[in-house]
Amino acid sequence: MPKARPLSKQDILAAMSQTKSNRSAARYLNCSYIHFKKWAKFYEATEPGYTNLFEQHKNPSGKGIPKFLSNTPFGKNEPVIQRIIDGTQDPSCFDPQKIKHRMIQQGFLKEECNVCGFHERRLIDNKIPLILHFKDGKKTHWSLFNIQMLCYNCYFLYHTNVFTDKQIEQMEDHLPTKEKLPDWDVDDYTKKRLEELGLYNTKIEDDPYDLVSRDKERKNNNL
Secondary structure (H helix, E strand, C coil): CCCCCCHHHHHHHHHHHHHHHHHHHHHHCCCHHHHHHHHHHEEEECCCCCEEEEHHHHCCCCCCCCCCCEEEECECCCCCCHHHHHHHCCCHHHHHHHHHHHHHHHCCCCCCCCCCCCCCCCCCCCCCCCEEEEECCCCCCCCCCCCEEEEEHHHHHCCCCCHHHHHHHCCCCCCCCCCCCCCCCCCCHHHHHHHHHCCCCCCCCCCCHHHHHHHHHHHHHHC
């Protein structure tokens, strides 16, 4: 059996930022609780009042962790994640998006692509372009061996299209713009300088020199 890899301080802090307890942080890093505890105790705490990172991330009261199967203020039951993963709880009565969110929140799923590791967030709403994929095609089978998070690119490469042909057509609908170009006002000095540089093409109406230049051009062409 391969030896468990050491956990860096950055790994532990990243897991702590995404979870609410040490056990959830261990699941987030895909390691045993004992292994996480060993390394979390090895690093000094980043907040005052604690001796190490393990003590800092303790949450014996379960603050911020949803109490599953208890009624919410809206009268709805929350999914029991461990039972859904084990297959002892029917997930069909729960919102799949809520199950996915709880699994990420509790460290069962990492919010990154399982193939390429992509985890960039969009600046406007902090979302990551990920799709939850069921390997056997059964959306009621939430075993950790059957589900994986995939970015749009890996989902397209290894499975099927992310968007329908109609959606792609709408995104690539290259219609000519009907907007009029702005009519910029240019002062006489700027106009003259642009004409000298060959960057201003507007021909002056009734320019007496224009006739002379055109007549000279015709004579040159007849030679």
